[in-house]
Structures are given as C-alpha cells and as structure tokens.
Amino acid sequence: MAKVTFFRERCKNCGLCISVCPKKIILADRESLNAKGYHPAHVLQMEKCIGCGFCATICPDCVITVEK
Amino acid sequence: MAKVTFFRERCKNCGLCISVCPKKIILADRESLNAKGYHPAHVLQMEKCIGCGFCATICPDCVITVEK
Amino acid sequence: MGEKLLMKGNEVIAEAALRAGCRHYFGYPITPQTEIAHYMARRMPQVGGVFMQAESEVAAINMVYGAAAAGKRVMTSSSSPGISLKQEGISYAVGARLPAVVVNIMRAGPGLGGIQPAQGDYFQAVKGGGHGDYKLITLAPSSVQELYEMTVEAFNLADKYRGVVMILGDGMLGQMMEVVQFRDEEPISEPAKPWAATGTGMKREHNTITSIHLDPSVLEHWNDERQNQYRVIEEMEQRFELYNTDGADVILVAYGSVARIARNVIKAAEREGIRLGLLRPITLWPFPTHAFEHVMPQAKAFLVLEMSAGQMLEDVRLTVEGRRPVFFHGRMGGMIPTVKDIMREVHEIIGTREE
Amino acid sequence: MGEKLLMKGNEVIAEAALRAGCRHYFGYPITPQTEIAHYMARRMPQVGGVFMQAESEVAAINMVYGAAAAGKRVMTSSSSPGISLKQEGISYAVGARLPAVVVNIMRAGPGLGGIQPAQGDYFQAVKGGGHGDYKLITLAPSSVQELYEMTVEAFNLADKYRGVVMILGDGMLGQMMEVVQFRDEEPISEPAKPWAATGTGMKREHNTITSIHLDPSVLEHWNDERQNQYRVIEEMEQRFELYNTDGADVILVAYGSVARIARNVIKAAEREGIRLGLLRPITLWPFPTHAFEHVMPQAKAFLVLEMSAGQMLEDVRLTVEGRRPVFFHGRMGGMIPTVKDIMREVHEIIGTREE
Amino acid sequence: MHHEIIIAGFGGQGILSAGRLLAYAGMVDGREVSWLPSYGPEMRGGTANSMIVISDEPVASPFIYSCTSLVVMNNPSMAKYESYVEPGGIIVYDSSLITVLPTRTDVTAFGIPATMMASEMDELTYSNVFLLGKIIERTGCVSLDSFEKALYDVLPKRKHHMVPEEMRVLARGMAY
Amino acid sequence: MHHEIIIAGFGGQGILSAGRLLAYAGMVDGREVSWLPSYGPEMRGGTANSMIVISDEPVASPFIYSCTSLVVMNNPSMAKYESYVEPGGIIVYDSSLITVLPTRTDVTAFGIPATMMASEMDELTYSNVFLLGKIIERTGCVSLDSFEKALYDVLPKRKHHMVPEEMRVLARGMAY
Amino acid sequence: MAVVAQRPHALRDIPLHYCPGCTHGISHRLVAEVLDELGIEGETIGISPVGCSYNNYDYFNCDMVQAAHGRAPAVATGVKRSLPDSVVFTYQGDGDLAAIGTAEIVHAAARGENITVVFINNTIYGMTSGQMAPTTLISQVTTTSPYGRNAKDHGNPIRICEMLATLQGPAYIERVSLHDIKHIRQAKKALTKAFRLQREKRGFTLVEMLSTCPTNWGLDPVESMNRVKNEVIPYYPLGVFVDCEKEG
Amino acid sequence: MAVVAQRPHALRDIPLHYCPGCTHGISHRLVAEVLDELGIEGETIGISPVGCSYNNYDYFNCDMVQAAHGRAPAVATGVKRSLPDSVVFTYQGDGDLAAIGTAEIVHAAARGENITVVFINNTIYGMTSGQMAPTTLISQVTTTSPYGRNAKDHGNPIRICEMLATLQGPAYIERVSLHDIKHIRQAKKALTKAFRLQREKRGFTLVEMLSTCPTNWGLDPVESMNRVKNEVIPYYPLGVFVDCEKEG
Ligand SMILES: Cc1ncc(C[n+]2csc(CCOP(=O)(O)OP(=O)(O)O)c2C)c(N)n1
Ligand SMILES: Cc1ncc(C[n+]2csc(CCOP(=O)(O)OP(=O)(O)O)c2C)c(N)n1
Ligand code: SF4
Ligand code: SF4
Ligand code: SF4
Ligand code: SF4
Ligand code: SF4
Ligand code: SF4
Ligand SMILES: [Mg+2]
C-alpha cells in the first residue's frame, strides 16, 4: 500500500495534483482553510493510492511526499 | 574611345583600380604627391581604355569618372 | 475644467502625455510605473499613435531618440534601475539636442533594491547620471493633478529648449489614486522643427542629427551654448510653492510625495503652537534658489526632508551657503518619513535655536 | 623600486592591476582607454588570468559582478559613454556589496561627443550616476606613476570596504607616456571572502549574493549601514596633495591632468611674483574637506580649475560654505585649460581682492 | 468628517479593489479622497494593503501611520496593523482566516467569517464585500448609493449583473 | 635644458612613433620626459601630432601651448602649429608635401623633402627620421647614442636589422 | 516503505512565493533533483534572474547570485571564468532572456560558455503583471497587447532554441514542457543531460521549459496546462535542437 | 560621350576620411547609387553607427541621424514608426551590429521592422584600432586576440544572416562581398532589392557586405580583397538567406 502525505500549510489548492491523479482520489478539503486561505488538497481513500507519484511530480509547491 | 578622369587630390593610392583594370593601364604617379601625401593613380595610355568602368566601380573614394 | 475623475498617478501621466500631443511612447515594463505603459498600450492605437514595448530600456530610449529626431513629441518612462540603463541614451539625446520627456517613478535602491517609493535618484536626475556636462529640466509633481499639469508642461519645455525633460516622481505618486480634473484644451506650444530628419524631399539641404563633434573647439562652443542656455533656464523656469512660510520658525524643504507628508507635519505642529513653513521645489533643476531668497529674511532654519540619504540637501546647502542652519531628516529603502519622527527633529531644532 | 620605464598611462593601469593580483578583466573597447584591454589581452594568458572582451559594456560590468561574486579581484575599464552604460551594473555591485575596480578614462561629452580629454563625469562618479544612495571611492591620479600606485590602492580599498572603487582619469593621462618605476613587491591586503559564491562544498550554509531587499525596513537598515560606513570612509580615506600653499594668495583646486597644468600656472605666477598654491584632491569621494581646513586660515580665495562646466566646484563650495570666495575656470569639449587664461583669472581675482 | 482606512490581507483577496471602491464612493459623495495601494512583487499570495483617506479637507499624505478603521484578512496583517487603529476606532476581520484575534480593548472589533461565507456562495470575490459592509455600517464613511454607483462605475460592464448581488452581500455584512 | 617639441602631420606618417623615440632617448639620457600623442578617431590619414617634453626638471603638463621645436609633415599642421614655435625656435618640415611655407622670421626653418627621399628608398617610414635628424642636430635634445638605444628598445626585434639604416637616415637628415 | 517522491535536498524547506499552480515551482524542484542526483549541489553556483523567480536564491541550497534583469548569462560568465571547475546555471524567464537579455544569451551561447541555462518560457512577463514578451503568441492578450499580439505591429514570437542553434557554441539545446507528467519527466532528463555535459566541459547547454503563468493568463492552473499543450507547443515544437553527443 | 561611372547624387562631393582602400567607400557609393536609381533620396533617412563610418551623415545627401553604438536599429525603429512612409536604413559595422547591438538587431528583425540594414562585416573593430569582433575569424590576430582567436576562449564567429534567418520578421537577407567587380555588382543588386522591398512595406531587410579593413588587418588593399575571397567567404558563405518573394 502507498502513503501520500500533504504538507497542508504549503498547499495553494492549485488543483494540479487532483488533475493528474490516475485514481481520482485527491480532493480539496472544502471544510478547512490553511493560514494562507486555501482549502488544502488531501486524499480521501488512501487505500486506492497506487503510489505512482504523479501528484508529487506535478505539485509546484513540494507539498506532497509519496511512499510505497 | 573611352575617357577616364581622376580627381587626383582625392586619390589615396590604394591600388585597387590598378588591380582590376583589365587593360593594366592604371599606375600610381611616382613623380608627384597630392596634398595628402599620396602618389595619385593615373592612366598612362588612355587610348587602350575600353571604358569598362571597373576602376570606378572599385574605387572607394569616388576618384574616377568614366565616360564612353 | 472637466469632470472629476479618480485616477492613478501613472495613468494620469499617460493621459496627460496624450493630451499634450504625444503620439509616440516607447517603454519597457518595470514596477512601480508599469500602468503608464498599460494605459498607452490601450489608448495609442485608438488615437492613431504608436505604443511600443521595446526589448529593453536601452532600446526604448534610443527609439525615443529616433522619434524625436523625426520631429515627434515622444516619451518614455521607467523606474530607477531602468533609468540607470538609459543614461547613455539621455546623454546622447541632449547631445543631439532632441526634445523628449523621460519619466522616472523612483523606487528604492541601490541595485535591484526594493519597489517601494524613494527619492534616491535625485542626483542622477539633476547632476547628470550620464557622461558630460548637461542638465535636464527636472519636474517634481506632488499630486495626481500636478502629475497631469507637469506632464503637459514637460512637453512644452522640452520643445522650447530642445532638450530632455525629466519628470521625477516616486512609487507613491505613481500608484496612488486621487481626483484629477482635465482641462478642456491644453496649452500646447510646439514650435516648428525645421531641423528634424524627415526626408529632404529634395527641397533642402540634408539635416543631420548628431552628438559628435570631434573638433574640441567646436564641441566646447556647443557646450558653452548649452551652459548659456542653462543660465537662461535657471533664471526663467524656476518653479516652487511656498506654503505657510510667513513667520515660520522652521522652513521644511521637501518635494514630491514627501512634501505631502510635510503638510501633515505642519498641521501637527500647528496643534502644538509651532509654526512651520514649506518650501516645495517643483523644478529640481533649475533648483528654485529664488524661493530661498523669498524666505531667507524670516527663515531661522531649514529642515530638508527626503526619502534618500540627503541629495537635495546639497542643493539647499549650496543655496543657503551657510547663512542659516540646514538640518536634514531622511528615510531610505522605501520607508516613508513619519510625522512623529519629523516633529522630533523640529523639537530638537527649535530647542537648539532657543538656547 | 625597479628600473625606469617609459610607459603609457593606460598600460600602466593594466600592469598595476596585474601586480595587485587582479586576474580577471572584462571590458569593451572604447577610445581613449583601449590600451588597457590590449595590454590585458597580451598579459592575462601569460599569467593564467582571464581577459575577456565582452559583447558590450553592460555585459562587461555584469561579468565583473559575477567574478567579484566568486571572490576574485576584478576590473573593468571604459570611457564616458561606456561608463554611462555601466551605471545599472555599478549600482547593483554596490547593492550586492561586491568589491570591484572600474576605470573611467574620461572623454568629452555629452553624447558621442569627442574623444579628447575632459572631466565632465565627475558628478557621475562622485554623486552616483546610477540609482539609489551610494558612493564610490573615487581616485584621481595625476601622473603615470600615480596611475600605478592608485590602481593598486584601488583594489585594496575595494576589498577593505567591499565596494566599487572608481579610478577617474582622462584621455591625457591614459594616452601619455611618462617614466614609471614599479615596486618590487606590492602592498596587497586582500581579506578572506567567506561571503563569496564559490560552492558550498556541502560544508556550510549556502551563500547568496543579492541586492534586493523587498522589506523596506531591511533595505533601510542596509542603507543606514552603508551611510555609516561612508562616514568612516570620509574620515579615514581622504587623500590630497598640498603644494606651495603656505602664504599663497590664491589656492588653485584641481585634480588629475588639470592639476599638472596648475603647476605650470604656479611657475608662471612665480615669475610675476604672485604666489599661488595648489590643493589637489586625490580622492574625489571622499572629498578632501580636511585639506581645506588646513589651508583655510591663510587662503584668501580659491580658484577651481576643471575640464568641465564646474562639477567639483560644487564640492568645493559645499566645503568652503561661503567662508572664502570661490572662483572657477573651466574648459570643455576636449579643450585643455591654458596657463594664459588661468593667469588672466588669477589677475582678476587678485585685482578684485586688492580693492 | 475624516476617515483613514486600511484594508489588509493577501494579494488576490480583493484588498486593493475594495479600497478603490471606498475611495470612489467617497468621491461620489463629494469628499476629498485618496487611495494608496501597497504593491508587492507578487501577483498572488503576498501581503497586500490599501490605504484610503476620505475627508472634508484636502488630503495631505495618502500614506497614513494610523487609521480610524481597519479591515484585515490574514494573520500577518492583523499582527502588523492592529496597533495602527486609533483609540475608538474599529477593526473588522475575516474570522474564517484569522486565528490570532485582536487584543486591544480601546477599539471595537468585529469578526465575520467572510471567506467561508463567500466560499459557500461559490464566489470568493465577495469576501471583502462582507467586511466593507460592516465598516460602512459602523462609520458611515460612504453612502450606500455612492457605493452602488461606485460598483457600476468601477466594475467592467460584463460584471454589472453582479452588482445587485454585491449590494445584498454588503447588506449581509452590515447586518452581521 | 628644457625642450618642448611638437611633431605633426597625417596619421600613418610615423608622427607618434617619432615622438616616442625622442622621449625614450631623453629618458636614456637621464632626463625627465613626457610624450603625449594626439589620438584622432581615424586610423590613417587624419591629422596626428605628438608633444614631447625633455627637461632637467619634472614635467608639469605634458600638454604644451608652445614649443621650442616643430617638426611638420603636412599643410594643415603647418597652418596650425607655426605660431606655436617660440621665438628663436626651429621648424623642420617635409618640403615634398608642404606647399604653404612658414612665414615667421623669428624662427629658423628647414625644409627637407623627406617623403620623396624616403619614397626613393622605398621605405616610407624613414621620412620622419630625416626630419628628426635635423631637430637633433640643431637642438641636441637627445644624444645619438641614446637615440640608437631607443631604436633598439622600442622597435620589435624583427626590425632591429633596420636600425643601422635608420641611423644613416638620421645622419642624412642632420647633414641636410 | 520507500520514498517515491519528496523534496530534494537542494531545494530548501521553505514555502515558495509563486502563485497557485505556477510551474516555476516544478522547474525549481527538477533542478534541485538533478543537483541531488548528480551530487553537485556543493560545487554549484546558480544565478537568479529578475522575474517572478528573482529570489530563488532563497530556495536553492547551493550558492546563489542574483543578477540584473537579463544579465544572468554575463554574471554566469564572470563566475564560471573565475571558477572553471564549478557548475554554473542560470534560471531565466522569457522576458529576462529573450528581451532585455538577448545580447547576453546570444553571446554566452556563441562563446560556448560552459554553463547551463534553464529557460522558463511562459509567454509573458509574470512579475510585472502580464506584459507581452518576445515569446507571447500571436493574438495573445496581455497588458501591453490589450488587443492581442499581432505580427504587423509586434512581430512574430521569437523561438530562442532555433535561433541559438545556428551558433556553434552550444553543446546541447532542448525544448521541453511542464504541462503533464510525461513531459515533466522528459524535462528532467533534459536537465540532467545539460548539467552532465557541463561537468564534462562540453560547452553551452540550454533547456527551454514551456511553462505557465495562470495568473496573467487569466486561466486556472489546469486550464493553463492545457493551453501549453494545445496552443504553446504547436508554436514552440519540443525537441532537441543541438546535441554534441549526436553530432560528434 | 556618355558617363559610365561617376559620383552618385546621394553621395556628397567631399573627401571620405577612410583609410586607403577601405571598402567602406565602396559600400557608401553603392547605397547612394541605389538611392539615386530608386529616386528615394528625398524620402530617405539614414542612421549612422559608431564605428569608422560614424560620420557618414556628412557623406550621404539624405537626412541622417547618428545613433549610439549598436543602437541604430532602435533609432531606426523610432524614426520609421514616426514616419511610416519614409525609407529608413541603418549602416552598421560588425562590432556595432553583432556585439553591443545584438539585442537591437535581433528584435528589429523579429518585429519585421520595415527598414533596411546595411551590415558591414570586416571581421574587426576598425575604428578603435583593431579589436576582435564577434565576426573575427578563428586564429585571426587582433589587438584583443593577440594570440589569434580561438574557439575555446572566444567561441566561434557569429554568422548574423544565418541567425536572423531563423526569425519570421525578415523579408530579405542576403550576404554579399565587395572583393571584386562581379561581387560589387551583386552587392548592388541585393541593396536595390532590399530598398525596393522596404518601399513595398514587406518588412525587415538586411544586406551583409563582406568588407575589408586593410589597416587593422595589416594587409595592403589588394591583399585585403584576396583575404576576403580566400578566407572570409569560406566561413561566411554568400547567398540569399531569406527572400519573401521566393517563399510567397
Ligand atoms: C532593468 C530592469 N528593467 C525592468 C525590470 C522590471 N522587471 C522585473 S521582472 C520583469 C519581467 C519578468 O518576466 P520574465 O523574465 O518572463 O519572468 P517571469 O516573471 O515571467 O517568470 C521585468 C520587466 C527590472 N527589474 N529591471
Ligand atoms: C558605448 C560605446 N562603446 C564603445 C564605443 C567605442 N567604439 C567606437 S567604434 C567601435 C567599434 C567599431 O567597430 P565596427 O562596428 O566593426 O565598425 P568598423 O569601425 O569596423 O567599421 C567601438 C567599440 C563607443 N563609442 N560607445
Ligand atoms: S501517488 Fe498517484 S494514485 Fe496516489 S494520490 Fe498521488 S497521484 Fe494519486
Ligand atoms: S498540486 Fe500541490 S499545491 Fe496544488 S493542490 Fe495539489 S498539493 Fe496543493
Ligand atoms: S575603364 Fe576599364 S579599361 Fe579603362 S582605365 Fe578603367 S578599368 Fe581600365
Ligand atoms: S582606386 Fe581610387 S583611391 Fe585607389 S588608387 Fe585608384 S583612384 Fe586612387
Ligand atoms: S505571476 Fe505568473 S509566473 Fe509569476 S508566480 Fe504568478 S503564475 Fe507564476
Ligand atoms: S580602420 Fe579599417 S574599417 Fe576603418 S577606415 Fe581604416 S580600413 Fe576602413
Ligand atoms: Mg515570463
């Protein structure tokens, strides 16, 4: 199983990780805002993650660490 | 017959006209110096001139007028 | 006068240039003056003029040189580092006697520095940041309305004296919005330019625009003529404002944005029963020495306020020449002088003088 | 001291730089200083240094910036128009606190102007032709021997204060030949440069060389530090020569080439029984105010001589501040002041004072 | 009357346009006005503020060292500007973003979760309008009619259809 | 001793190198010397001059307004510099180029057809050496030994073989 | 569990100031990864431009020098000629490199200056609020081409790789894109090769990265990536323009 | 008797200051002849460079504007955008155009600025006494490459026509030579075409003329012509690089 960690204070909710995730499991957290005023991205069903690293590859802000 | 006129005060004795004259009739006048200190070019046997205009074409200083 | 409009200083400069008949603008983007270019980019095509974003400030000033050589009213604008790059071109335009308007909306330096307001390019403007002996008429507006009026004026002066006129503002003036009212018609005076390179039409001797004179005596003569002209300008074109100076204990000397803060200082002082005056140079060159003669009889001391380490200060000292004490308060780096700090200086000066 | 050599001023500058440990030179050709580049082009490869002809003066000063950032002793040279183009880069180098030596062998301006000697870039050098509040230590040698000594000095001062040092000469100094004697060993003091960008080697925090500080208070603090440093320099680094000033009726003030003509004037005056003195600023910034205090007690008047419309004149007036009359004689355009004309001024001054 | 207002937060939160609207409305009201934006190097996300003066007298300096009202939309700006507010003045802040609450007791503070409310309406640009509503309600610095005119004059034509909604948002802010 | 010498003509006539040779020779003689070239923008054909001071005292200004000796190789330079010569001084000119002869009576003038003579030797660079010869002969500003050493020191190695010939040319100039 | 992706060492652990979705962040990470993987962080000196990435000297862990607008190649030349065994790269926007810095990039390339240029082409001046760049596409609306760029007034956009490829100094020039995972990976390959060739002293290397500026394009980050794919790449074809390893 | 060759009207009747045999004089006459023959002297504005031809404003009979070193294309742009119906040409040396003026020539070309550039490539800085230019040939000795230009330190010479031909702005670019009668005639044809296309508002035109600098080459004028033929042309091939009439 893969593990994806988000450094939520760094996220700017740009949506790029969301757009490239082959499993479509990344979403912006509409319930919360980080200090910068963004709804940070997070993974909803971590078990579906295949650890492909696409999200981290495209994230411009080094928000994401992927482990497998 | 062709006629070649040199504006001798303008001549810098660069030798270019001499080098291109197909009839080899242009020479520097070793006997005289113009005010700039150059031996000006002149034609020795004007009758051999074919009025080709080569000399005027290459003269950088507009020294030469060719008529035919 | 037209209706009241709320406009940005930078945009007003652009609009004023258009109203002054400027149809050629060449520039390169830089904060905090970019809105001038944006405005020109929108409006020039509408009025049949030319807006061009040059590949660099160096290219821009040389395009200005070309358009001016062709006899057009022309302007460029930039901010501090960009103006440094234009120094060679400015010196050339002066050398070739080309009328042009150059706007510097100053930011903090040196180097890339910061982008907040500063007045650290005073020396560059009035002493000549380029090579050789030359002067630029340098106008220092202090409100958006004045940005408008001075810009129109700049074009007239450039043509009148066949020289480069600089408008020296700062980021605060360029970025702020204030109410402006435009005149219905501008007082434009544009002389004929028979010297311009517009093509001979085979009807006259060829014109040449050049700044090179290899014969020193010719070049000296050219320079002597300039210096004579400069003396005329120094006599005729000084502009300044005196505010509240009668019976003032201390005369504040400030230009541009800082002069506005000085007004707040005067109010604050009034509340304490201290009477301060303001001597506001509007032309930085020619430096308004006449203004000083006006106030000298009653002035006890001068306090120069600048957003610099003290540049106009030197011109004040050259003018006062030891006849009165001259004090200085300056801020740098984009910091804006505060009323509190200035009042502290005022107290000290008055204390000093009361001994 | 080594043997006597007959050398050209420009070549001596280059040789002196090499002796001062400069192994990096970036320049762009321009009359009348090109021999500096020619000399460097010949010698640098022989000593394992870098001579590079840049694509422009702008590129050259930015290469200087790079080499200085890498911790090297580095120099560029040019003449007036080329120095104008370097203004942005000079301001950046100061802003990034990089030690470097810039040589300006002045010619007549403005614009393309002429190529004969002039001193019209004094303001540009000492007031700051670039944007922002900064100062360059500015050295004004007056002989070929001094070109040598001052060039070595320039590198030491640049490193000592981490700043840009300018050598301000003119076409006459650069082109003339005179006898020079080199020392066997140079008094080089080059401090360690732990701030330089040389690669971290993964052994230290990364170094950054930058001139940008967007926070105004940070940039102001940076500027305040500079101003404090400038005050130290003003105290410590003034250099000047006093010649024949004791009991002089009039003190001539002149630097560089013109100071040599002043010596002829002093001789000529002596023949007429008039005693003139010479105050020769060697540092133009810091301006040698101390020298004036030395001579002020006995000086009756000052006569400033320049190949300009009167630039150093302002610094003299700022220093004298009305305590003595200050007169001026200047030539422009590449014209060199004559003994006769200066003597005429002297007579007038003395006449005036005798009334 | 003499109002000195600072609006501060991140770039992209409409800090500058909110201030401009106020100044414009003030002009429509016939006052002397000035508006001074901060201009950071960053297009989005940097801190931004604008300073507005609305007065019966000519505006001396558009740059102000204290204010009568403060609108604040992020923590750094609260830290920086809280002390600027004159005694008796007001602070209106976005309580959905601000976690470090104002501590002063000589001013009145209002928290409105403006960004959250705007986010719920799916129109983030409304967030500052909520806050402006409160300022206008408490200080009367500009009239509602002028504010509406300002919206029409300042917004591009294609956004004019949003004006009624913006006025409703303003009213919600006033009433919060 | 104090000699102020001007050498003037067209660029390309060796005006500058001739001056440099004199200054160098002066240095070898143990004098104080200076050499100041004019530097025109033109590589060839423009006017050129060099000013040389050879003295027992330190040289004040290398730029001179008058001279004790003048070497002149074209008409414009004659027009310009004739008046520079101090009374009692000398003028040496190239009579193959100069058509406007000196008119002063308080100086001594010598015409030598130097360019023609050099042209006949097929070595135009000798023209100035003829003229220098005359100056040296009349003024003794430098010694012949020093001049010869100057030639060896100043000329590149590959031209050293010309030195004896140059000294002969010099002698011809002296004797002309 | 093994780490698949994380912040590289050469990128410092501080927030980036770029707008949401701006690809500057991606190119930063790629450069840093290459420094890590080639093990050259300690011998590298980077040159920061003037542009949105003006302060990337704060982001990279190697020594950094901030340059005047457009002059990074000259500054890099100064550094590299001083420290010939170091690794020197410039990071430059399209305004910086293709407008004001034209002379400097052309001559660094012509000299075969042994440096690596990371060229971020986002078809606009990002930092100064969206002016037209030499690379702006025809009909693209910017703050200084409000009616859209047109060839008659503004000329056609300059293709830098193609232009520099006519010179003999460059050892390697490639144009890549950052608009999707596949292309990001190719971008990294190109960067790796460029830095490797520099270490081998093969001469001038340049990697142009087609990038986005969501803010000034007026598009959201995902739309911006699509624009690169659909509009930018067709004008700026991807590929290798010079490769000294192919030719030799 | 008919006149075969004489001074054209557009060239003023005063002596030229150039060194003996310098081809600047030839290119001046050619430009003037073209102005005469197209009958455009009266509507032409020429831009003088900084270089040996700095004062050719004295030589041409049309209106002339002297420009700062390298900036002639920018000055020409300012003139042409002010007087769109005039004919504007720059006359620039290789130091002027290919070194300090690189950005200006590239961008004038890229914009398709409707001007004609007469580019005098004599592989050297003539005026300032023979320094290396970007066009100096490998192993050529100059005052700043006293050991001969070498590719490692100085890079290879830049071929301007080839570089500018990658842009879309140019309507016509040709390289010609002035070393003999045949080539001088071809040079004139190229110039004529360039000016004609400008009048037809077809865009940017440039004619590079391989020229000599006998003085700084240390060769006599005839040897200099031979050098052009034997050494310069092999590196700088003659021919048409862009021709809008061929392509359309
Ligand atoms: C000499 C000078 N001119 C102009 C500027 C203003 N300026 C800063 S960044 C920039 C353009 C940046 O565009 P680009 O290089 O494309 O970088 P981006 O922001 O798009 O990444 C300009 C013109 C400056 N700082 N200095
Ligand atoms: C800003 C500036 N830099 C340098 C110079 C000095 N300069 C004058 S001409 C020239 C080079 C001329 O070479 P080129 O353009 O090839 O013309 P040529 O003389 O060979 O015809 C230089 C560097 C100058 N006048 N201005
Ligand atoms: S690693 Fe791949 S599957 Fe997992 S969240 Fe990221 S993009 Fe989606
Ligand atoms: S790509 Fe990065 S910054 Fe963008 S939404 Fe995903 S985690 Fe946040
Ligand atoms: S016209 Fe021809 S043949 Fe006659 S002199 Fe000239 S080159 Fe010789
Ligand atoms: S080409 Fe002209 S200048 Fe040269 S020698 Fe012949 S006539 Fe004289
Ligand atoms: S303005 Fe554009 S390039 Fe700059 S950070 Fe924002 S999105 Fe990126
Ligand atoms: S120096 Fe060269 S280019 Fe200049 S005029 Fe002389 S020969 Fe011609
Ligand atoms: Mg960009």
Ligand SMILES: [Mg+2]
């Ligand atoms: Mg050349």
